[in-house]
Amino acid sequence: MKLFGIIGNPVKHSLSPVMQNEAFKYLNIDACYLKFKVEEAKLGYAILGAESLGFSGLNVTVPHKEKALKYVEPDELAGEIGTVNTIYFKRGVKGFNTDAMGAKMALEGVTDIKGKRILIFGAGGASKAISYELSRYSEVLIANRTFSKGLKLANKIGGEAIRLDDIFREIKSVDILINATTVGLNEDRSLIYSKNLHKDMVVFDIVYSPLKTCLLKEAEKAGAKTIDGLKMLVHQGAASFEIWTGVKAPVKVMERAVRHAVERG
Numbered sequence: 001m002k003l004f005g006i007i008g009n010p011v012k013h014s015l016s017p018v019m020q021n022e023a024f025k026y027l028n029i030d031a032c033y034l035k036f037k038v039e040e041a042k043l044g045y046a047i048l049g050a051e052s053l054g055f056s057g058l059n060v061t062v063p064h065k066e067k068a069l070k071y072v073e074p075d076e077l078a079g080e081i082g083t084v085n086t087i088y089f090k091r092g093v094k095g096f097n098t099d100a101m102g103a104k105m106a107l108e109g110v111t112d113i114k115g116k117r118i119l120i121f122g123a124g125g126a127s128k129a130i131s132y133e134l135s136r137y138s139e140v141l142i143a144n145r146t147f148s149k150g151l152k153l154a155n156k157i158g159g160e161a162i163r164l165d166d167i168f169r170e171i172k173s174v175d176i177l178i179n180a181t182t183v184g185l186n187e188d189r190s191l192i193y194s195k196n197l198h199k200d201m202v203v204f205d206i207v208y209s210p211l212k213t214c215l216l217k218e219a220e221k222a223g224a225k226t227i228d229g230l231k232m233l234v235h236q237g238a239a240s241f242e243i244w245t246g247v248k249a250p251v252k253v254m255e256r257a258v259r260h261a262v263e264r265g
Contacts, residue, residue, distance in 0.1 A: 002031040003054065004244065007038040007046050008061030013186060013209040015230075015258045016059055019237050022257035026250050031056070038064065047071045051089050057244040058087040059237070062182060065125030069095065081132045083125040086240040096243055099129035102236025103206070106227055107176065111202050113137050116175040119167070121191055123153045126206055127180035131157050141174070143167050168196050179205040179215050190214035199223030206232050211262045230258055 006016045012035075020033035038046040043064050048071070050058055060068045065083040072095030078084050084095040107113050116138040120131050123144040131140050131153060140159035144150030147163055154161035162170055171177065171192070183191050184207045192215065197203065203219035208229030216226045238249035 002029075002056040004031060004033040004057045004059075005050065005055065006033070006035045006059040006061055007043070007050075008064055009037050009039060011035045011037050011061065014061065015208065015233065015261055016061075016237060018261045019234065019254045019258045020241060023238075023241055023250050023254050026253045027245075027247060029245060029247070040064065040067065043067055044071050047087065047093065050087075051093055056089055057240070059240055060085050060087060062125065065099075066128075071095075081129050083128050085125070085129070085236065086243055088243055096240075097129050098236040098239035098243070099126055099232070100133035101239050102232040102234075103130040103178075103204075104133050105235040106231035107134075107202070107204060109231065110225055110227055111176065113176070117141070117173055118176040118178065119143060119162075119171060119174045120178045120180050121183070122179070122181035123150045124180070128153060130178060130180055130206075131159060135159055138176075141170060167192065171196055172198070174201060176202045176204065177219075178203075179207065179213075182207065184213035184215055185209060188214050190218055192218065194218040194221035197222035197224050201225070202227065204232075205229055208233055208258075208262070230255065230262070234258060 006014055014035050017033045017035050024031040065085055068084045072093045074095040078095050078097040081097050085099050086096040088094040114137045118134055118138050119141045120127050121143050135157040142150040142154045142161045151161040202225045204227040205213045205215045206229045207213050211228050219226045234255045238251045241249040
C-alpha cells in the first residue's frame with residue numbers, strides 16, 4: 001500500500017483525506033491518505049521522516065508552504081512562485097505547486113480571467129501562487145495587513161500593492177475579489193461587507209470551512225457571483241493526485257466526496 005498525507009497546522013478541518021481516499025478507491029489504487037498536525041519547528045523532520053517511512057507523497061498546507069521550499073527540489077513553477085503544496089518522494093524529494101492551477105480552474109468555471117482587475121487579500125503562500133498565475137492574464141492588486149510584505153509580492157508579479165485604508169476606494173473598479181487569507185476559517189468574520197461589494201464582480205474565498213463563509217454571504221447580499229473554497233481544493237488536489245499516480249484524476253468523484261462530507265458536517 002502506498003502512503004500519502006497532508007501536513008500543516010491546523011489540519012483538523014482538512015477535507016483532503018476524504019477527497020484523495022475516494023479517488024484511490026474509485027480507481028482501485030492501493031493507497032491511503034492521512035493528515036498530520038506538524039509544528040513549524042518540526043517541519044523538516046516531518047518531511048524527512050515521511051520519506052524515511054516510505055511515504056509516496058505529501059500535501060503541504062498553512063503555514064508551511066513557503067518554508068517547505070528549502071526541504072525539496074522544486075520544479076520551475078514552485079521555485080518561481082516560492083511556495084510548495086505538493087511533495088513527491090521519487091528519486092529524491094520533489095516539490096510542486098498546484099495551487100496556481102487550482103485557483104485558475106476554479107475561476108474559469110465562472111468567469112473569463114483575461115483582462116480583469118483582480119484584488120487579492122493576503123500575501124502568504126496561497127496568495128503567492130494565485131497572484132503569480134493570474135498576473136499572466138490580468139491586473140492584480142495585493143492588499144495585505146503588513147503593507148511591506150504585500151508590496152514585495154506585488155513587485156515580484158508586476159502588480160500593485162494597496163493599503164488596507166484604500167480597499168474601499170479601489171474595490172469599486174474590481175472585477176474579481178479573492179480572499180487568500182485564513183480569515184473566515186471556522187469563524188463568522190469577513191474582511192469586507194456587502195455595502196462595499198457590487199453585483200458585477202466575482203468573489204472567491206479559498207476558505208472552505210465553513211463552505212459559505214461570511215465573505216461569500218456578504219457577496220450574495222450584494223448580488224455578486226461567488227466561488228467557494230472547495231473548487232480550488234478539488235482542482236489543486238486533482239493535480240497533486242496526477243503528479244503522484246500518473247493517472248488522470250476523477251475530478252467529479254473528488255468534488256462529490258468533499259461536498260457530501262461538508263453536508264454531513
